[in-house]
Amino acid sequence: NAGVTQTPKFQVLKTGQSMTLQCAQDMNHNSMYWYRQDPGMGLRLIYYSASEGTTDKGEVPNGYNVSRLNKREFSLRLESAAPSQTSVYFCASRGWAEETQYFGPGTRLLVL
């Protein structure tokens, strides 16, 4: 099993450009999450999807949209990137009745 995969690994954007970060898991997990990690801030939850067909805002949702395409895939979209969105983005998943989360390798995003 590949676990949780993320693409791309690294991306540079100019202010105002848009992009979609992709995440997929092959563990048949119900719940999926998008976090951002900034220096000294730990991980902060952007959006989550408790199950296929549902999405909810986390702690820092402004400037982002998400799509739970199917049970495997959960994408994060930046419609108009801003320098404040420069960060490392992590996707995670969790199985039903499980309590731990499984993380992808991350996407490093630089917005100029």
Next chain:
Amino acid sequence: SQQGEEDPQALSIQEGENATMNCSYKTSINNLQWYRQNSGRGLVHLILIRSNEREKHSGRLRVTLDTSKKSSSLLITASRAADTASYFCATAQATGANNLFFGTGTRLTVIP
């Protein structure tokens, strides 16, 4: 913010020594988890302790939880150079969605 705080922010020890890091949080919890992050990688789950537990062991890891003080500690015994990483505590709240709130992390360096 519902983020926890970790202490110290950075810790440097010699191989073979024990490493202790602490986590404080703000709300009632169902469980507290510790994750490890190697540089440039995603987070990996280490150990989970439930709110009705006071101490838990897993190999060289020992976790304690004091719900009255809203704090936890992670002890790594007989440290190895390979333990060099960042360590994060994460709490699952007692109410609401079963999301995790991460602390700010402790950067551990084990010197060979």
